[in-house]
Amino acid sequence: MQSPIDIQPSTLSEFSDSYDLRFKYHLAPLNLENDGYTIINHCPQTGSVIFGDEEYFLEQFHFHSPSEHKINGFQFPFEMHFVHKSTDGYFLVIAALFGIKYPSMLLTQFWDNLPPISKSFKSERKLVLTTSLTRVEGYFHYMGSLTTPPYTEGVNWIILDTIFTLSDNQLQNYRNIFGKPTNREIQPAKPKSVVHFGDRGDLSRLLNIGDIIEKKPLDTLYSILY
Numbered sequence: 001m002q003s004p005i006d007i008q009p010s011t012l013s014e015f016s017d018s019y020d021l022r023f024k025y026h027l028a029p030l031n032l033e034n035d036g037y038t039i040i041n042h043c044p045q046t047g048s049v050i051f052g053d054e055e056y057f058l059e060q061f062h063f064h065s066p067s068e069h070k071i072n073g074f075q076f077p078f079e080m081h082f083v084h085k086s087t088d089g090y091f092l093v094i095a096a097l098f099g100i101k102y103p104s105m106l107l108t109q110f111w112d113n114l115p116p117i118s119k120s121f122k123s124e125r126k127l128v129l130t131t132s133l134t135r136v137e138g139y140f141h142y143m144g145s146l147t148t149p150p151y152t153e154g155v156n157w158i159i160l161d162t163i164f165t166l167s168d169n170q171l172q173n174y175r176n177i178f179g180k181p182t183n184r185e186i187q188p189a190k191p192k193s194v195v196h197f198g199d200r201g202d203l204s205r206l207l208n209i210g211d212i213i214e215k216k217p218l219d220t221l222y223s224i225l226y
């Protein structure tokens with residue numbers, strides 16, 4: 001199956017109350033590269049996540065705007081991907097979806113240093129990744145692909161079910177660098193290909209997120225989601 005997908009009730013299979021994801025992140029080097037499609041921070045040897053019985057080592061993180069994944073048809077303004085690889089060569093990508101509201105503390109650490117297209121930025125400074133990210137309590141899992149060439153399949157996707165925020169300024173800073181969308185279009189998802197881990201009550205709220213965002217101010221939204 002190819003990625004990204006729209007996570008809808010028909011794509012969900014069983015549910016699990018367990019939470020089988022453990023973060024072991026360290027401080028990350030600041031090593032940004034703009035390849036014309038995204039801005040990547042290369043950060044090997046920054047730790048790992050344990051999913052099931054397998055350990056996946058963080059290689060880099062990067063961004064898309066608007067989001068690549070959708071939830072029940074709703075597209076978010078921004079999505080962040082943490083790309084990991086096991087020693088056997090299998091990929092695991094953790095995706096964080098963002099709405100516009102409060103500035104992201106994670107992004108604030110290096111947002112002034114975003115390089116223009118074909119440029120890079122390196123510094124001795126270290127980034128703290130273990131912020132709100134590692135305290136998430138639920139997520140979706142499915143087997144998909146990389147969303148850029150060579151679109152390799154067999155990728156473990158973890159879509160965190162907490163919605164993060166960045167400020168409108170932070171979003172515009174990123175968008176202005178590219179001046180065009182940096183997401184791959186939605187790919188067809190097989191029925192029942194996605195498993196949700198975590199609280200089912202949170203899930204039903206999440207599946208209505210498009211309605212919630214359209215009908216209520218964001219302040220209300222975030223008090224509902226947290």
Ligand SMILES: [Zn+2]
Pocket residue numbers: 062063064081147
């Ligand atoms: Zn990506």
